[in-house]
Amino acid sequence: MFRAATSPPSLTTLVLLTAFSVLSLNMFLPSLENIAKDFQVDYAMANLSIAGYLAITAVLQIIMGPLSDRFGRRPVMLAGLGIFSFASIGCLLATDIWVFLAFRLLQGALIAGMTLSRAAVRDQHSPQKAASLLGYISMAMAVAPMTGPLFGGILDQLFGWRATFVFFVAAGFLLWWLAWADMGETNETPSATIRAQFKTYPELLRSRRFWGYAFCLTFSLGAFYVYITGAALVGGAVFGLSPAAIGAGVGIITCGFAVGSFLSGRFANRFPLTTMVISGRVVAACGPTLGLLLMAAGVLHPITYFGAITLVGMGNGLTIPSANSGIMSVRPQLSGSAAGLSGAMAVAGGAALTSLTGAVLTPETGALTLMLLVLASVLLSLLAALYVRWVDMRDPLPE
Known part of the structure; x- marks a missing residue:
């Protein structure tokens, strides 16, 4: 399990990557008020950690998708998970709101888990088979929003708001290891160069x-x-x-x-x-x-x-x-x-x-x-x- 994967990822791995991408958005929603109090800012400022995160994920999806077409799903996925994990450490240790928000935006790299999981499924299967598998993966997008805030609220109540980011750090590195060990490359026809890829966009x-x-x-x-x-x-x-x-x-x-x-x-x-x-x-x-x-x-x-x-x-x-x-x-x-x-x-x-x-x-x-x-x-x-x-x-x- 410590060797780099050479075979396509299992459905379980793709479900976990998708679910955690959703979980990272809403799990700490119950902690926003406590985060605002801790950093001595108003609630609207703390809420930028949600609005800003959504904005950066929109931009990153436009960037990560083409990068994965050029360089492959695996390296872009590993890079996204790595950035998220280290950014979670930054959020955990932040001492003011601006540092916290900066690292929170970097956490948006986790959107690779959702975007590239879909692409990996389509790489391997026909359109109808891919739709079937994406149906099961989408169930994770339903469960995560329901369970994430509950789990985050429990962690906050027992240990404080930073406990959620302790969980993000641990889960981020575990998912990186899972992708390393189980997500082999699925893009078998990457573009030869970025220029050649851009020519196909029209x-x-x-x-x-x-x-x-x-x-x-x-x-x-x-x-x-x-x-x-x-x-x-x-x-x-x-x-x-x-x-x-x-x-x-x-x-x-x-x-x-x-x-x-x-x-x-x-x-x-x-x-x-x-x-x-x-x-x-x-x-x-x-x-x-x-x-x-x-x-x-x-x-x-x-x-x-x-x-x-x-x-x-x-x-x-x-x-x-x-x-x-x-x-x-x-x-x-x-x-x-x-x-x-x-x-x-x-x-x-x-x-x-x-x-x-x-x-x-x-x-x-x-x-x-x-x-x-x-x-x-x-x-x-x-x-x-x-x-x-x-x-x-x-x-x-x-x-």
Whole structure:
């Protein structure tokens, strides 16, 4: 196990790398207030460790994807994990907020775990098989957001906020060792030079199929961002729920996502990518549509309101693995670049939709407005998916 890997990574390794990439974003959310107190700054300053992290991961995905197409998945993955691990030490030992934030931004290199895991799967498998495996990997993206803040809150309560970064240091180096021992190179056709790779980019950027899948992915995830932004306001101001109940209402969409991802793992290998993507968009659209019909009938209850949103999560679980596989299948030799660019688009789109949601929601109209915004994002993603189907009918990809 101390020898460098020469064979492709196991599914377990890719699941762990993906899950930890998600975990690193939200695990220390319960500690933000204590971090602000410790560094004697306001909460908004401490919150830059979240907003700045999201921004840097968007940029890094655009950089890491092409680098992995040129130099391979393995070296870029190891570099990202190494930077994250040493940056975690910097966060742990930081004595002022600026040093902490600087090292926190460096932690964003861990996004390699999510971006390159997807590319590694596509390197080895056909588009449909890749979609099936990505479905199982996506389940980690549902479990991590639910368990991360709980675990981080326990560590903070028992040992203080720096304990979370002790965990990050240990886990980061363990994952580096796991990738060293189990993640052999999967990119068998790296570009000869950076210049030669750049010459192939217009093929990707001119692809209507790529942009269709990318916009479908962006607005599918956008519905999730819209919901989690507004769910707390609706839960508190409209339904008068306790913080614990609001947390359950926010988390219910990830339960649906886990179910949908599992179904993708079971069935994506049997159906065309666009069939899975469109099916997921239809299921997702049923959620806010049902919620709006119930509201029109005078039924406004937390169980019916938040329960309807479960279908949005399930639809995303059905859509996202196949959409990701489709994105990386347009130009397989640029699968890393495609994964990075689409990931950056999804983060930027989520940030824009989050800002829009925060700007238009009010306690008086929050329940209706939130449901309409979720439905609008889902319908836009459905239009993008139908556009890909239209492109496939006119210009099918070669087998």
